[in-house]
Amino acid sequence: MKNIVIIGVGGMGSGHAFAIASGSGNAVATFGNDRSGGFLHDTNTDHRGKLSLIGVYDIEPARVEWAKEHGFYTYE
DSSP states (O other): OEEEEEEOOSHHHHHHHHHHHHOOOBOOBOOOTTOOOOBOSOOBOOOTTTEEEEEEEOSSHHHHHHHHHTTOOBOO
């Protein structure tokens, strides 16, 4: 299994973070202005047993806080 870190958890990065961390196979997410999140549709990109998300990084403080609120380990 490969350990990975996602750099940039804006729209696409946050979708990938959810897909990899949950093992759901859902990589496409859409976010409103409140960044509450929600899956747009099912896209099977099942990474279970292949990838392990060990953390995320973003330069924007608001995105770092969002990641922490969703239980992701964040790097400074």
